[in-house]
Structures are given as structure tokens and as C-alpha cells.
Amino acid sequence: MENEGLQPPAAPARELRRRTALLGIGAVAGIGAVDVGAFAYVSGRVTPDRLTPGRLADGFETVFGKHPGFRRNHAKGVSVAGEFVAGGAGAAVSEAVVFEEGRRTPVTGRFSLSGGVPDVADATKTVRGMALRFDLPDGEQWRTAMVNLPVFQDRTPQGFYDRMLAFRAVPDTGEPDPEKKAAFLAEHPETVRAMKLAKKHPPTSGFADSTFNSLNAFHFTNSSGSSVPVRWSMVALQPVRAAAKGPIGRNELFETLIGALTDGPLRWRLMLTIGSPEDPVDDATTPWPDSRRKLDAGVLTLTAVHTGASGNARDINFDPTVLPRGIKASSDPLLSARSSVYAQSFARRTGEPDRTGTVKVAGKRDD
Numbered sequence: 001m002e003n004e005g006l007q008p009p010a011a012p013a014r015e016l017r018r019r020t021a022l023l024g025i026g027a028v029a030g031i032g033a034v035d036v037g038a039f040a041y042v043s044g045r046v047t048p049d050r051l052t053p054g055r056l057a058d059g060f061e062t063v064f065g066k067h068p069g070f071r072r073n074h075a076k077g078v079s080v081a082g083e084f085v086a087g088g089a090g091a092a093v094s095e096a097v098v099f100e101e102g103r104r105t106p107v108t109g110r111f112s113l114s115g116g117v118p119d120v121a122d123a124t125k126t127v128r129g130m131a132l133r134f135d136l137p138d139g140e141q142w143r144t145a146m147v148n149l150p151v152f153q154d155r156t157p158q159g160f161y162d163r164m165l166a167f168r169a170v171p172d173t174g175e176p177d178p179e180k181k182a183a184f185l186a187e188h189p190e191t192v193r194a195m196k197l198a199k200k201h202p203p204t205s206g207f208a209d210s211t212f213n214s215l216n217a218f219h220f221t222n223s224s225g226s227s228v229p230v231r232w233s234m235v236a237l238q239p240v241r242a243a244a245k246g247p248i249g250r251n252e253l254f255e256t257l258i259g260a261l262t263d264g265p266l267r268w269r270l271m272l273t274i275g276s277p278e279d280p281v282d283d284a285t286t287p288w289p290d291s292r293r294k295l296d297a298g299v300l301t302l303t304a305v306h307t308g309a310s311g312n313a314r315d316i317n318f319d320p321t322v323l324p325r326g327i328k329a330s331s332d333p334l335l336s337a338r339s340s341v342y343a344q345s346f347a348r349r350t351g352e353p354d355r356t357g358t359v360k361v362a363g364k365r366d367d
């Protein structure tokens with residue numbers, strides 16, 4: 001697949017200026033991280049089938065169609081806002097100020113469904129995303145994008161790309177081509193194992209009772225200079241209910257979330273799982289043993305919900321390698337790939353005509 005043919009036309013200068021202003025200082029940090037990431041996983045071989053950020057972004061457009069102005073993955077979503085209050089336990093493993101006892105950190109976030117179709121019908125089995133940006137003093141930021149899976153389905157960016165194409169729904173049946181799917185799974189036992197594990201952790205009823213996981217590992221360093229590998233989870237504090245068995249309303253997951261946030265705050269507990277030396281930090285398909293030490297770092301409280309209009313999470317690239325002092329990306333090849341592909345998706349969508357979200361929020365204007 002040729003990259004250039006699918007590239008959108010360059011954005012008009014006025015549009016770029018407006019978006020750049022909305023992005024602010026943190027986005028600059030994000031783009032910096034992105035460039036490093038791009039080199040970290042592209043092999044450097046000059047071959048037509050080399051996997052580049054552009055080819056990965058093209059893959060989403062091939063599978064989901066092109067939807068100008070929207071994220072190439074997790075296209076359907078709403079913005080949220082609130083704060084994180086640290087309990088202090090996280091400071092044992094990280095010097096990041098976000099973990100200082102009693103510190104209140106403003107948070108802007110986004111709930112989403114995976115896939116590149118912005119008005120896709122809600123379904124309980126679709127992977128749910130929670131993305132957060134913690135705004136720390138002195139322009140520092142912590143950005144994270146988590147999902148409600150126990151482990152990721154792919155170990156490498158190439159695996160992700162190949163699975164996306166192999167599992168693409170065929171128009172006749174609306175299901176993946178069984179032969180392509182079987183051929184992919186025969187080559188990827190790690191994906192088979194990850195899918196089995198996901199079956200043991202069925203989705204809950206909605207966004208509010210979902211637990212969201214970082215899946216990728218990071219290195220945390222405390223004020224004495226000691227480092228440990230960490231994976232984290234936002235554990236829902238709302239009562240957990242089983243997902244509806246049959247089909248649900250087209251926007252039911254989002255409408256229920258919006259209704260709940262209109263009625264009152266929603267809360268999640270940030271749990272840090274500390275890895276042992278034998279736990280893989282570069283393989284998001286492999287769970288760490290349940291017995292690993294866990295630290296309760298504090299509580300995230302979300303209080304407001306917004307549409308996908310400008311000025312809120314629409315204009316954030318939740319690049320998981322934008323991290324504060326005290327947290328570093330691991331060698332997981334997914335992390336560097338995510339950084340560069342999110343940047344590619346961000347560059348494309350912000351260079352395209354404005355599109356507000358497809359989910360309506362009562363009482364909020366879209367523009």
C-alpha cells in the first residue's frame with residue numbers, strides 16, 4: 001500500500017495556527033516524543049512494505065474508511081473533566097508530583113470506543129477507552145490512554161497492523177474472512193492467549209463500571225533514584241454490573257455515561273502494580289502474576305462531560321509517552337509505535353475540516 005496516495009492535503013495555515021494555539025505547551029512535548037518513537041520501531045530497511053506510522057494510519061483508513069477530522073482509532077468519544085487526588089502511596093515508587101500526598105491535579109479526559117468509525121453503534125463487546133491528561137505544575141503533563149482489556153492482543157506494531165487487516169469485516173458477512181483470521185492466529189499464539197484471557201474478563205455494563213488498564217509497562221523512579229517497572233489501572237468505584245446480553249441502543253453506552261455524570265461525580269482508584277525483575281516490560285500480551293505488590297495511588301473524580309467540540313479533549317493527542325519526571329516509557333515496542341501513529345492520526349485530523357463529536361451532550365453546544 002502506498003503511503004502518499006492516502007495523505008490528506010496540507011492544512012491551511014490559518015487552521016494550523018488555531019489548532020496550535022489550542023494545543024498549548026504540552027503538545028510540543030508530545031510531538032518531541034513522537035519523533036523519537038518513529039525511529040524506535042521502523043526497521044530502517046528501505047523496502048516498500050516497511051511498516052511506518054503512515055502505513056499504520058493508512059491501515060485504519062483501509063479498514064474503517066476515511067472520516068476526515070476524526071481520530072483514526074477510537075473515533076467515537078466524549079470529553080470529560082475532573083481531578084485526581086493523590087493519597088501519597090505512589091510517592092514510594094515515583095517522584096512525579098502527581099503522587100504527592102494530598103495533591104489535587106486537574107484532569108481532562110476522553111471516553112471512547114475502539115475503531116475508526118465516529119458514529120459506530122455502541123456495542124458492549126467493543127473495546128472501551130479512557131484517556132487522561134494530568135496537568136501538573138510548570139507545564140509538566142502525564143498523558144495516558146487505557147482500555148478495558150486485561151492484556152493487549154498484540155505484542156508488536158506489525159502484529160497489530162496484520163491483525164487489523166486479517167480481522168477486517170468482509171462486506172458479505174460483516175465478519176472477518178475465516179481463512180485470513182485462522183492464518184493470522186496460527187502465526188500469533190500470543191494473540192490467541194490474549195483473546196482467551198479477555199474472555200475470562202467479560203466487559204461490564206458501561207463506561208462507569210469499567211476498569212481501564214495501561215497494559216504497557218513503564219519505569220517509575222522515586223526521589224532516592226530507585227526504579228521499578230509499573231503497570232497501572234483505573235479501578236471503577238461504581239458498583240459493577242454485568243453487560244446487557246443482547247444488542248443495545250445506538251448511543252446507549254455514551255448516553256448512560258453522560259446521564260451518570262450529569263447526576264453526580266464518577267470515581268476510579270488509581271492502582272499501581274509493581275513488576276518483579278522476571279516480569280516482561282516489553283510484552284503487553286502477557287499478564288503479570290496477580291500476587292504482585294499493588295499501591296493505591298489515589299482517586300480520580302470526574303465531574304463534567306463535554307461534546308467533541310474544539311477546546312476540550314478533541315484537540316489532545318493522548319500520546320502515552322508524554323510523561324512527567326518520575327515516569328519513563330519502557331522498551332515495549334508498542335509504546336514507541338503508539339507515539340508515532342497517534343501523532344500521524346493527530347496531524348491528519350487537525351489538518352482536515354473541523355468535525356465535532358457524533359455524541360450529543362444535552363445542554364452543550366457543539367461549537
Ligand code: HEM
Binds near residue numbers: 073112317334338349
Ligand atoms: C500498535 C498498537 C496501537 C496502535 C497502532 C494504536 C493506534 C491508535 C490511534 C491511531 C489512535 C488515535 C489517536 C489520535 O488521533 O489522537 C488511538 C487512540 C487510542 N488508543 Fe491506541 N493504538 C495502539 C495500542 C493501544 C493500546 C495498547 C492501548 C491501551 C492500553 C490503546 C488505547 C487507545 C485509546 C484509549 C485511544 C483513544 C485516545 C483518545 O481518546 O484520544 N491503544 N490508538
